[in-house]
Amino acid sequence: MSGIFERVAALGVVPVIAIEDVAHAVPLADALLEGGLGIAEITFRTKAAAEVIAQLSAERPELLTGAGTLLSPEQVTAAAQAGATFGLAPGFDPAVVSAAAAAGLPFxxxxxxxxxxxxATAQGCRLMKFFPAVPAGGPSMLKNISAPFAHLGLKFVPTGGVTLATVADWLALPEIAAVGGTWIARTEDMRNGDWKGIATRARAAVDRVKEIRG
Structure with a gap:
């Protein structure tokens, strides 16, 4: 994995965030940092995504800011130009993988x-998002479908249905680099200005990872 993804793996949890208002970017970052979780995946599910990433990159460079739900080469370019340090997608599209490689964006x-x-392996990917993680069969499913590739040292970020209560089930697998979590900073939390709640959930996630990994 790239050095960026090694940092992602060290954190163990990636907050997956759909942010609607650029004005929420810095308060969100500060809440995550207060909770000790210096990472965010800003999904391209909203029109504000690229601008949010640009603001976070400029004003909170200590936050490892990635771009999620990258569905086209154009979105990859926008994410990279905004300053995203990594990118993810819900599926495999060779054109998107190629665009990320051309942009130098760990993907x-x-x-x-x-x-x-x-x-994905044939195109050089060594870290992959397992999505939707729970509906697709959970830890047992990922363990079994990844087994034939174990000698390649692949790593995965399960996302979709993961909760604080199930983090341990996923991190017990050696194939898991980190889990993606939508529960830490939900859209309604940001609408309501619940920055304290986001910080609390971020801290709980960090503490849980430390407890699991010792």
Whole structure:
């Protein structure tokens, strides 16, 4: 994995965030940092995503800011130009993987089957998002579909249905670099200005990872 993804793995949890208002960017970052979780995946599910990433990159460079839900080469370019340090997608699209490589953006495509893993591996990917993690079969499913590729040293970020209560189930697998979590900073939390709640959930996630990993 790239040095950036090694930093992601060291943190163990990636908050997956759909942020609607650029004005929420800095308060969000400060809440996450207060909770000791210096990372955010800003998804391109909202129109504000690129501007939010640009603001975080400029004003809170200590936060490891990535771009999620990258579905096209154009979005990859926008994310890279905004200052994203890594990118992820819910599925595997060779054009998107190629665009990320051209932009020098560490990138993890989404996979759900052995065929997906084969295709992503052939294109040089070594970290992949397992999505949707729980509906796709949970830790047991990922353990079994990744087993034939174990000798390649692949790592995964399961996202979709993961909760604080199930983090241990995922991190017990050696294939897991980190988990993606939507529970830490929800859209409604930001709308309501619940920055203290976000900081509390971030701290709980950090503490849980430390407890699991010793």
């Amino acid at each position: 993890a495509p989404g996979v759900m089957t052995p065929s997906d893993i084969s295709l």
